Amino acid sequence: MASILAVDDSASMRQMVSFTLKGAGFDVVEAVDGVDALSKAKGQSFNLVITDVNMPNMDGISLIKELRGLPAFKFTPLLMLTTESGNDKKQQGKMAGATGWIVKPFNPDQLLATVKKVLG
Amino acid sequence: MSIDMAQFHQVFFEESFEGLDIMESGLLNMDPGTVDDEEINSIFRAAHSIKGGSGTFGFNDISGFTHIMETLLDEMRDGRRPVTPEAVDVLLRSVDVLRDMLAATSDDGEVDEERVQEQKAELEQILNGKPGEVATDVGAADVAAQPVGGVEVRPIGWHIVFRPLSHMLRTGNDPLRIIRELAELGDLKSEGDISALPALSSYEPEDSYLSWDLHLHGDVEKQAIDDIFDWVEDDCELIIMPLLPEGEPEAVMVAATAAPTASEAETPVVQAAPPPVEQRSKKDRRSSKDRRTKDRRQSVGSSGGGSIRVEISKIDALINMVGELVITQSMLSMLGEDFEMDRLERLNDGLAQLERHTRELQESVMQVRMLPISFTFSRFPRLVHDLSSKLGKKIELKMTGENTEVDKTVIEKIGDPLVHLVRNSLDHGIEMPEVRLAAGKPETGTINLSASHKGGNIVIEIRDDGQGLNRDKIEEKAIEKEIIDEDHNLSDQQIYELIFAAGFSTADVVSDVSGRGVGMDVVRRNINELGGSIEIESDPGKGSAIIIRLPLTLAILDGQTVTVADETYIVPLVSIIESIQVKADQINRVAGKGETFKLRDEFLPILRLHELFGIENPNASSLEEGLLVVVEGDGRHCGLFVDDLLGQQQVVIKSLEANYQRVDGISGATILGDGSVALILDIPGLLRLAAETGADSAAKQTA
C-alpha cells in the first residue's frame, strides 16, 4: 500500500489527515514540522507527501524545495495544505516544486479524493 | 467514507488554547515600531492554525473571526503595516474574544455575539480604517466559481489543447493522471502529439515532450476542467475552448461558462484559473445577548480535568517499566512453584528486583501527572501588562524556570494564589516611576517569577525590587486587630509574617488591583492544602520576595515514621530539619510561655505531640527520654516531641476526607506495610492547632 508522509504542526489537523488516510488503507507517517519531515523523508521513501505551509522550524515551502532536491523525491507528488486563497503561496509552492495543493478547510472526503487522484 | 470529525475537536481546542497563549505572549513581547520576525511569525502561525482548524472542523464563526486577525497579522509580518501599540492592544483583546468563542464552542456554551461583533468592528477599523469590508468578503472569490444565472445555451463539450512544459514531471504532476481525470468528466477523445520529441541523442528522460489535443464531450462545467488543471497552470500551455451546438450564437455561451476572463466567444479561452473553490460557509451565527463575564481561560483550565496531554516518552517509559515488572513477576512465580530453601538467594534477588521495578513504575506513573508550570505562568505577562498600565507603573516581568514540572493538581490550584501575590507585588511592592527615580532606582521596576526544583521540592518565588513591606504599618494593624499585644517583642521577620495571619485584613491598603477580598491567610491556606509552605522576605527600600515550597507530587511523600505511645505517625521529610535528643541544660521553662529549647543560638518552642493529640501514657514523658524532631512550617520552627523515630519511607497519600472529614494537624493517611493505617502530620496545621488550643503557649508566642 502506498505510504504517505503527513506534515502539520497542528495536532488536530495531523490527526484528522492521518486518521482519514489510514482509514482508507494508506500507511501514514506523521511529522510535526519541516525539519521532522525532512529527516523522516531521508530515512524512508514515500509515495506522497502532504504538508502544511505555515509551520515552525521549517515551513512547508522550504520543505518542498528540500524534498524536491532529493533524488528519491524527484517525481513524488508533494501537496501543500493551504488556507491561502490568494495565488501567492501557491505560486511560491509551485516554484519550490509542489505538485499541487489542497485548500483548507477541507473535509476527509475531499482529502481522500485528492489523494486517490494523485496516487492514481 | 464517513469520519466523525468530533473526535478531533478536543485536540483542536487544546492546541487552539495553546495557540492563543502563544499569540498573547508574543503580542506582549512585541515592541511597537519594530518587528521581530520570529515573534510575529509564531503569532501569525498560531492564528493561521486556529483559522485552518476551525474551518476544517466546521466552526465557521471562529474561522471568520480569526481570518481578520490573520489578515492584520499578515500585513504586519510583511511590513505593510506598522506595529502600533493600538493595534497590539486590539489584537490582545481579540485574543480574549477568540478564547471566549473557543471556550463557549468547546463547552457547548453561548458565544457572546455582541462582543464578537464589537471586536470584529474594532479589528476592521484598524485594518481598513473603516469597519465592515474584510469580514463580509471572505468568500467573495467563490462567487465567480458559481454558474451565473441566465444560462440559455450550454456548450456540448470542450476542446482542450494541453502541452506540458518540459519540467512538469519534476513537479510530481503526471499528464496522464490529468487526462484520466478529464476522462471521468465525460466522453474524451485524445490525440497525442509527439512532434516535439527530440532526437534520442538530445533526449532528456526527465523532461516531458508530449502534448495532447483533447475533445471532451458532455455537460461539463468549465470550472471542473479548471480544477483539474489548477495545479499545473504554470507548468503547461493550455487552451480550453467550448464546443458549441451548431448554429448557436456564440456570445451567449460566455455567460454560461462564467469564465471570468472569457472575453470573446470565438477566442480560445486561455486558462486563467480563478481561485480554487473555497468553501467558507456563511456565518451561522447564534444570537446571544447575555454577556459572558467569566474568565474563560480559568474555567477551561480547571474543567480540563478530563484529559491530560502526556509526552510519548513518558508513556514509553511506563510501558517499558510494566514489561520489566511482568518479567520479574513470572520469574518469581516460577521460583515459587517448587520452592526449596537453597533458592532463597534467588528469591531475595527477585524480590529486590520487584521492589526496584515497583518504585520505578511508581515514579513513571507520577511523571504522567507532571506538567510544566508554564501552564500557570503564561497568564502573568498579560496580567502585568494590563495592570501596570492601569496603575501608571513601569514594570518588567521576568520569568525563569517555566519548564519546571509540577503535579497537575498544583497547576490547577496554584494559579489563584500566584495571581494574588503578583498583584500584590505590582500594587504594593513596585513604586510609581517618579518615586523610584527619586530613590535612585531604575524607573522600571522588576518582578521576577521563578520556579525551580530544590531538594525534592518545587520552589516558586515572586521577587520584586520595590519598596519592601511596611513593618510599622503591619505592626500597627496587627495591634489594632488584636492579633498581637502592644508589648510584643517580635522580630521584624515575625512582624512580616503577620500578613499571613487570619483576620489580618489590609483594609486601608485595598485597591482596585489587589484588594479582591482574598487575604494572604487564604493564600497561605491554599498553599498548605497543596502540602506546601510559604515564606516572606523583605528588605526595606530594596524589595520583597515570597517563597513558596511545594511537594513534587501530591500522591506520594517521603516520610519519617515516628511513634507516640502505641500510635504511629508520618512526618513529611520536607518539614524536618533535624532530629535531636535534648539535654536538660538545653531546656528552658518559662512560666506562662511554655517550654523552649536552645538549638544553636535560637530558642525554639517545644510541641509535645502526645499533649496536642491527647494521647495517654506516652513512653517518654520527660523531654530527655524521647526525641525532638525539629520541624519547620510556614517559616516557623519548633521541636516536635515524640517517643521515638522509626524508619524513613515513601508513603502513598490517602485522603481522610473521602470517607471522613478534615482533621486539624493531619494532612492525610497512609497504609503501612502491615496493612494498618498511619496518619500523616500536617506541620503548619499542627503549629496552628497548638496556637489555637493553647496546648503550647510558646507556639502561641511565635504565631
Add this chain to the structure above:
Amino acid sequence: MNEPQAKIEAALENQGEEYLTFRLGEEDYGVDILRVQEIRGWEAATRIPNSPEYVKGVVNMRGSIVPIFDMRQRLGMEVHPYSKNTVVIVLRVKNERGERNMGVVVDEVSDVLSTQKDRICNTPEFGGGIATDYISGLADADDKMIMLLDVDKLLNQGEQTDSENEDAA
C-alpha cells in the same frame, strides 16, 4: 459471621424491605440492608486525634481509609468492652457531597429481617435516653421490637457535632 453474610446475599436477591439487625445491649436495631457494604470483625483502628469519643479511628478497607464509630457511644449508651462477637458493619452513607463508607461497631449481628413496609411503624415513642432522631421506624419481628436506624442522619449528624467536640478536646 459467614452466616449473616450469606443471608445478606440471599436477601439481596429478593430485594424486599430488608434490614440487617444487630444488638446493642438488650436492644435490637436494624439498618437498610442495601446500605451494608461489608461486615468485619473488630480490629484495632488508628486513633484520630481530637475526635469525639465515639470515633474509634480509621481502618484500611481495601486501600481506602474508613472511619469506625462506636454505635453504643454514638447512641449515648453505656460503653461495653469489645468481645469476640463484636463486629463492624461498614455502611454506605449518603449526603449532598456524595457517598462515603463508614463503619459502626455493634455488639453482634443478629439476623436479616424481611418485612413489609406496612408492618413498619413510623412514629416511635421513646422516653429518655434514646436519640429518636436517628430512628426511622419500628419493626416487629418474633415479638421483638427492632428500631430501624436512618443511617444518613445518624452518621452525617456526627460530622456536625465533631466541631463542637473538638473545641472541648
